[in-house]
Amino acid sequence: MTTRTRRSSRRSEALSRERIIEAAIELLDADGEAGLTFRVLTARLSTGPGAIYWHVANKGELLDAATESVVAAAVPLDPAGSARSPREEIRAVALGLFEAIDGHPWLATQLATQLSRSPWGSVTPRIFEGIGRQVRALGVPESGWFTSTSALVHYILGAAGQNAVNGRTAQPGVDRGEFLDAVSTAWEELDPDDYSFTRAVAGQLRDHDDREQFLAGIDLVLAGVTAIHPPDGQRR
Incomplete structure (x- = not known):
C-alpha cells in the first residue's frame, strides 16, 4: 500500500501544470525552442501526450506559460520588507530581468513576441508594474508615467536581449575576454579619419563589464527621466 501511494504521489506531481512548465523550461534552456516538442516532453515526464494536453493546449500556450513563470520569479511585485529607494528598486528589477534573459537564452525572443503580439497577457503588465510603481514613487508626474516606464x-529588454545574443554568437571555443580583445583590436585598426570615435573607445570595449555597463545605462535613463519630469515639489 505504501509503495502504491508513493507511485501515485510521484505520478500526480509529474502531471501537474507546474511540473510540466518546469520540464519545458529545462528543455528550452538545454536546446532552445526547437528542442521543446510534446514528444520530448512526454519522454522527459514519463507520461503520455494526453496527460500534458489536459494542462496545456499547444506549444504556444506552453511557451507563454514558461515565459510567465520565469518573469514572475525575476520581477516580484511585492518585495517583502524592502528598504530600497525607488531608484534602487528599478535597478533591482532591471538586473533581475537581465540575469533571467542571460540565464534563459530563449527568453528574449519570447518576451519580444509577447510584448508585440499579446501585451494584454500577464507578462507585459507585470514588467510594466514592476518598473512603473517605482517611476511613480520617484515623484514623476502622472503625465510622464507611461513614457518614462516605456x-x-x-x-x-533591448540591452539584456542584445547581451544574450552576443553571448551566443561569440565564436565557439573563444571566451569572452578573447572575443572582446579581438573586436577591440579590429576597431583600433580602423581608418582614423573615418572612425576616430570608434578607435578612441576600443579600449573601453575591451575592458567593460556587461552588468556594470547595463546598470550604467539604467542610471542614464533615470537621470533623463528625473531631469525631464522632476517631482512636483522640485518644479520651477
Whole structure:
C-alpha cells in the first residue's frame, strides 16, 4: 500500500501544470525552442501526450506559460520588507530581468513576441508594474508615467536581449575576454579619419563589464527621466 501511494504521489506531481512548465523550461534552456516538442516532453515526464494536453493546449500556450513563470520569479511585485529607494528598486528589477534573459537564452525572443503580439497577457503588465510603481514613487508626474516606464522597459529588454545574443554568437571555443580583445583590436585598426570615435573607445570595449555597463545605462535613463519630469515639489 505504501509503495502504491508513493507511485501515485510521484505520478500526480509529474502531471501537474507546474511540473510540466518546469520540464519545458529545462528543455528550452538545454536546446532552445526547437528542442521543446510534446514528444520530448512526454519522454522527459514519463507520461503520455494526453496527460500534458489536459494542462496545456499547444506549444504556444506552453511557451507563454514558461515565459510567465520565469518573469514572475525575476520581477516580484511585492518585495517583502524592502528598504530600497525607488531608484534602487528599478535597478533591482532591471538586473533581475537581465540575469533571467542571460540565464534563459530563449527568453528574449519570447518576451519580444509577447510584448508585440499579446501585451494584454500577464507578462507585459507585470514588467510594466514592476518598473512603473517605482517611476511613480520617484515623484514623476502622472503625465510622464507611461513614457518614462516605456523608455526603461525598452532599454532593459533591448540591452539584456542584445547581451544574450552576443553571448551566443561569440565564436565557439573563444571566451569572452578573447572575443572582446579581438573586436577591440579590429576597431583600433580602423581608418582614423573615418572612425576616430570608434578607435578612441576600443579600449573601453575591451575592458567593460556587461552588468556594470547595463546598470550604467539604467542610471542614464533615470537621470533623463528625473531631469525631464522632476517631482512636483522640485518644479520651477
